[in-house]
Amino acid sequence: MKYIVCIVWLLSSASYGFAQSDTCAPQAIDTLTHEKTTPFQVAAVADTTGSVTAADTTNLYCINEVYLRSIWQDLKYTVARPAHWQQKNWLQFGAVAAGAGLLIGADHSVKQFFIHNQTTAVTSITNQIEPWGNAYSPYLVGAAYMAGMILHDRKLESGSLMAAKSLLISTAIYTAIKSVVRRGRPTYFNDNLNFKPPFTRDKYHTSFPSGHSNTVITVATAIVELYGKDHPWVPWVAYSVAGLTGVTRMYQNRHWSSDVLVGMALGHFVTQSVFRHQRAKEHKLVMKKMLY
Template identity: 60%
Template sequence: MKILKTLMLCGMLLLHLNADAQTDTTNVPSTDSMKTKEVHTLTAADTTIRYRINGAYLGSIWGDLKYTVSRPAHWTGKDFTRLGIVLGTAGGLMAVDYEVKQFFGRNHTNFWNSVTGQVEPFGNAYSPYLVGGMYLAGVIAKDRKLEHISLMTAKSLLISTLIYTFTKSVVRRGRPTYYDDPFVYNAPFSMDKKHTSFPSGHMLTVTSVATALAEAYGEEHPWVPWVTYSIAIMTGTTRLYQERHWSSDVWLGASLGYFVTKGIYKHHRALERKKALKALADY
């Protein structure tokens, strides 16, 4: 009997709910007590952060710099594995730095002199001009995405360069232009142009820009990372060919530019998620 009563009660409840669902409410007078809360759908304005040159952007540079410098204190197992790979590869390259220098020295030709002369500026002149050109194009065309990407790229390049400059001031490694021994070092903060090999600034610059463009456009246009990183690799090779850096300098310059820029974009995406959660909480 208890089961039967329960079934009858459930049946009456379903009939009641079904009747409520089918009731025509178009002619029911509207009252405050019958108003329903509007469902808010997140828009691009709720979930994206687009920079312009203003106080917010300048503040973000300081915020990203602090984030980047403090990251090692928050590293997990994967991060230490990556560090081990970077340092292990650098150590392996240091062991053959002299042989790499000798290889490129034996293979100088007029053709390769011309090629490297055209590619080398990607590491110092072309990259900053590219970022500046992107910004101007974005402003003139009123393309907010392009304007934002150029500023993100500029910020990544600035922060990685600050870290690189400090590192180069502390580690005063002799350039292969002047020394055959890859283990010649001078005292930290010594002002000597012969000991400015570590790490490669050209490689850091071009890799920072390449990574920023890959992060911004790679998902939508898969060919972008192939192009940008290929240019970065060619630029690094020119530094070896011209005997401006040891191979380990090039590797660590690339690693620094890559991981700093990846970290800045990761932080940016976290800020966008935080903005989206706040927008949801406000409704």
């Protein structure tokens, strides 16, 4: 898959850039936890009264052992999250499941709607939007990392690595699901409940969930997590591009509508989980520093 190649390119180019620059300082040993950290990972605690501010919990990544190890840690955290869900989380899951169930019932009608409303003008537009779920999103992450290094923008550099990590984890999860749920693509089958046994190697049964939708929403959610609070227009733009990309997959008859919804929900959940884990680690580390 093109975006997996892009992620590998990002990590390899990032490793080369790290070797050529001093944006990441040498690792130091935390005297309290005996864990390896970098000066960028723990901001100076200005307030020792017990309050923890956002400025106190700034954690900026660079390519090193800590970052690479965090990918596996975040994967385990994400997979285990449902065991720690609260009522709000289960209600959200229920809403997505109910929505997917309704769309399964409407999949065929949605397919026919798009088939009978295709025009040359709309097709030319969707052809420009569709790559956001395949090549553009991963390339955007890689470009952001390189820009962060060139401009010495540590937030952009670290944020792009967070996005790359989220993309890698979400890709691994949805690929695993595809290998188990072998659902027929609407391009080849008119029955949206056409399935083959798990792990069957068949390109015709790779519909669920939508990889394009998963990829673009993963990157969109990462952008919103990083810049959404400071710039209210960011969520509107990021999620609009992601939503339109999902629509193109239905318009092009590549996915059922329920594939798109589940792909979107999965990518959004994974990225939010990765950022949630990061904030939890930052808070825990700063609290230890304050106590020490």
